[in-house]
Amino acid sequence: MLNILHHVQSPYGILNVIAELSDDMICIEAPEKGFYDAYDRDVGKDINFDKLDVQDIVDFLKERNYDLLKKQESENQDSFQGSKRCVCLFKKRKISFNDIADVRKINKGVVIGPGASGKTRFLHEFYNLPVEYKAFNIIKNNIFNEEGKSLKFGKNTTSFSEEFPIIYIAPNYKSIEGYRPNIDEWIEGLKKTRAPAIICYIKPYTHKKRLLNRIENKKVNSARQHLDNYPFSYQNLFYKLEKNGIKYFVIDTTGE
């Protein structure tokens, strides 16, 4: 439940994470015509949005796989400035989770997900290889194809073989901003392969914890390489996959 969107400086950033945290519904009370109404403590702080009409919120959440279930005018308009206030209920489209047995039934597939979402562990499990840790909770990628290369889409391979039917897209594949995942390019890659996506799914808190572990335990020059992966909008990924007619499997890697 979120009734303060027009009082915060980054409403869409908050909505983006809330769309991941909620398992079912989001309830928002907001003015029909959006505006920024700073609390006294926030006067003078920069805001990072132009429009926050109810329709903008509806559009934003639609791209995160939420449908507007109900929109009704609030009964309380007295203590409120601006145009009429509405209560909106958004329903999350149910995520259908799969397990590795489902993936074993397909003859090709591409593993996707942001950094530290469990792709390498999944691939080891799929190919029945023991995991080897290169640092605390960080798995070394020991999977190589016939040419001795990793199964990274684009750089090393674009095809599937009987022995290696599952490959993966690196999180930073064709990143535009730093190492930030570029979902649109993932989609383009998937279209080229004509293979279903296998999504490694985790909740935000687990994701952040794992990324921080990587920064602490992996020898890298830049923390950004990891932090650019957070927050990641799985909901936006689902929306875009469905919009492009790409079949996908969702593997919950939270507990691993």
Place this chain on the structure above:
Amino acid sequence: MTTETFKDKTYRLININDNFYCGKDSFKNRTSDYIINAFDENYFDNKIILDLGCASGAILFEVTNKVKKGVGIDVDSKKLNIGRHIIRENEIQNISLHEARIENFIHKTEESYSC
């Protein structure tokens, strides 16, 4: 039935087991009512609910007898203290109120919520 009026200007009237708590303007309306009424009658049964910007927790108190757990977040300690007072007085076990900025809380919570 008791009625306790707080000097602090909370707009919402809170009713827990016929004990009424209100701010000086709260008898005008009950915001929590029409928000709750937007949901199906049994929606909250055994659910885990998160209210971001909960103030004194009026919406959560409205569903306390239904939900498994309710979590409220706000930065206004005065309003949160009203809610905490109500929690103590009515020995409510399944509602907790926390002082935090929403922007910080959502990246730290390790729970999933139905709504």
